Amino acid sequence: MMARRDFDPASLDPIAFYFLMNSVVVPRPIAWVSSRSADGVDNLAPHSFFTVSSVAPPVIQFTSVGRKDSLVNIEATGEFVVCLTPAALIAEVNATGTDFPAEMSEFDAVGIEREPSLRVAPPRVAASPVALECVLHHTVSFGASTVVMGRIVHAAVAEAALRDGRPAIDLLDPIARLGANEWGHVGTVEVIDRIGFADWPGHFRP
DSSP states (O other), rough: OOOOOOOOOOOOOOOHHHHHHHHSSSEEEEEEEEETTTOOOEEEEESEEEEEETTTTEEEEEEESSSSSHHHHHHSEEEEEEEEEEGGGGGHHHTSSOOOOTSHHHHHHOOOOOEOOOSSSSSSETTOSSSEEEEEEEEETTTEEHHHHHHHHEEEEOOOEEEETTTTHHOOOEEESSSTEEEOOOOOOOOOOOOOGGTTTOOOOO
């Protein structure tokens, strides 16, 4: 048996346990969330607590740790866009995590080109290969964190990122968040077929 150290979240400072979770739940995909405030200011921010909630209907979710501009804007307008974060834009993704004031657009401050969305008001990131346009489905709050669930109403994928009609991981080349200030790249990709029970070794076949 390996030597282990025990951590009790009830007795630790929440930030300390947050750092532990960030270092263990890895790699994490990044939702590059575009939203528009009630006053018309375009916000763009990376959120690395991000995953799929539902297939039918298609729903994705991200978590706002604290009341960030993304959350405030989405609650006000009911719309947002999640853009994929390719390795070529890692510096821009990181820069949009800066705590700019709400009246300042990250698109403009960082120098990121917009393109119009088809079904929602917030713009897409023009250089991102994938944009998922969403309407707000539901929010759930846990203390200082809020899970934002959005129903995808339109998906736009660059032709250059498709292979056989499906987005290809090497063409998307996404980055991920790790622990501390670490970022990850795709690296080695293995293709392993799932084993059905009927093909499991030793399975009895009548």
